[in-house]
Amino acid sequence: MSMSSSWEGDAFDPECPTRVVLDRVGDKWTVLIIGVLDEGPKRFSEIRVAIGGITPKVLTSTLRSLVTDGLVTREVFGEVPPRVEYALTELGRSLQGPVAALRRWAELNVAAISASRDRQADAGTLRSS
């Protein structure tokens, strides 16, 4: 079907699958994995150490989802020891911009947010005096 790529979703429609896409993209690890793969194809372990704090089980399942969604490819090389490489598809690369912006924003504003949280915590504490 040549028309399939022209359809657009509406994130504000509860029935629209765009919500699901947003959920996947916004999950705990996707942003990081996409970021790592932007450097080029990477092996399972490379991704693992680059990210840090992710267990193999979770990395596997997240990677699987990304492959299912067509954002990442998985290529197995028939070697010993085994070698598997993950790489961004074109669709995955197109997500790179938005996701990098988000990551960047988080890095730039983490201090302001932490400060705000601390302030709120203080306010809560002070209410008792």
Next chain:
Amino acid sequence: MSMSSSWEGDAFDPECPTRVVLDRVGDKWTVLIIGVLDEGPKRFSEIRVAIGGITPKVLTSTLRSLVTDGLVTREVFGEVPPRVEYALTELGRSLQGPVAALRRWAELNVAAISASRDRQADAGTLRSS
């Protein structure tokens, strides 16, 4: 401390609070709420209907988090019936760009992703023949 706003996080450091920020931003409703509030201050119910599919309890808690993080303000007007308005702070507005890009990406690519998922499902089915 005048230096506090110049500190930058590193999303790839497991110890960095940037991870937490990313989690909050990437949660199921934040992207939508920020989007609605971009149009200007909104009342609780306005946000509710604009988004659709969110229960009052969840909206309340998400809004609270956004206020705590300094992304949104909550203003109560001493009226009857009660009136409460939520609005983006400057920090919240600065998140608008990245978040809109992400929402836009999701809307544009939801079709491609759905197609990829269906294809994978087919492949799984066909394996048994």
Next chain:
DNA sequence: CAGTATCCTTGAGGATACTG
């Protein structure tokens, strides 16, 4: 190396009903 296999906890989020 690249995963699997288990077990388990936690809390996000939903359903529903009620209130100042």
Next chain:
DNA sequence: CAGTATCCTCAAGGATACTG
């Protein structure tokens, strides 16, 4: 109108150990 109050579930994700 703008929330609270309860109850509930379900699955994401973590800890740990094992394998082709």
